[in-house]
Amino acid sequence: MRQVNRELDAGDPAAAAAAARRSRTLDPLSIEPSLKLAGVETRRGRTEAARQAYAQAIRTQPENPDTWYALGNYEFSLDDLCNAYVHLNEAYTLDPASRRWTPGGPLDVAKAYVNDGRCS
Structure with missing residues (x-):
């Protein structure tokens, strides 16, 4: 999750989204990567992608x-x-x-x- 924050701090939301997706594969039972991805997608103005990330968190827990x-x-x-x-x-x-x-x-x-x- 730190990598997501680093990418956001560097001004690269696409890389932050990719880092969040990678985090989800490393810890598939955690909701944190999906929620972080939802936040990144919201910042990118990608409403449907954000909804999908929130829905993934629901499916996870x-x-x-x-x-x-x-x-x-x-x-x-x-x-x-x-x-x-x-x-x-x-x-x-x-x-x-x-x-x-x-x-x-x-x-x-x-x-x-x-x-x-x-x-x-």
Whole structure:
């Protein structure tokens, strides 16, 4: 993961993405490389690649609420509230006592959007 940071510091996001992918092969049970790759792809403006990296983190650790929260929060940042609700709600289901669930927070906003009938 240090190599990813070095490449980012050097201003080479493509090399940082490649380093994150290599890290994932070295530690396939860790979510950190996928989450780091998602961040790199976000910086590169590659929305779909970032979503895929977040989804890979979920596939790696589907019982981990942090993976679901990361994807849901990313989708929330893109104003994709329908998908954000699905993933944030899954994170909530896995860890309802988390401090991240604040009244009026992303989950509540996305839920209100869904409840208004704006999602198909």
